Amino acid sequence: MTEFPIHFEDRRAGQSKISKREILKAMLNLLRVAFRRCFVLPWSGKYRQIVNPLAAAECKHCQSLHSMELARNDTLTRRKCLHCGYQFDQKLEAA
Numbered sequence: 001m002t003e004f005p006i007h008f009e010d011r012r013a014g015q016s017k018i019s020k021r022e023i024l025k026a027m028l029n030l031l032r033v034a035f036r037r038c039f040v041l042p043w044s045g046k047y048r049q050i051v052n053p054l055a056a057a058e059c060k061h062c063q064s065l066h067s068m069e070l071a072r073n074d075t076l077t078r079r080k081c082l083h084c085g086y087q088f089d090q091k092l093e094a095a
């Protein structure tokens, strides 16, 4: 078996195959995702639960703030303390 390196050279002639319409669509999609991340998701309950470190549960055994989620349903998350290994349930806030 022999390896042949692949050299990708920059285009020297010709035009991009992507249309102006596709470029516009991609730019609008970026704006849509940014808008959603800034103005929609922070107000949704489940997302707040994930990204807000203050919402992370404190270990009921050693009071550590460092735990990981093992499982969840609509009302509870089962968490495991990363310091002592204690497993506990955290009630999810109502969204």
Ligand SMILES: [Zn+2]
Pocket (backbone or CB within 6 Å): 059, 060, 061, 062, 063, 064, 081, 082, 083, 084, 085, 086
């Ligand atoms: Zn702990």
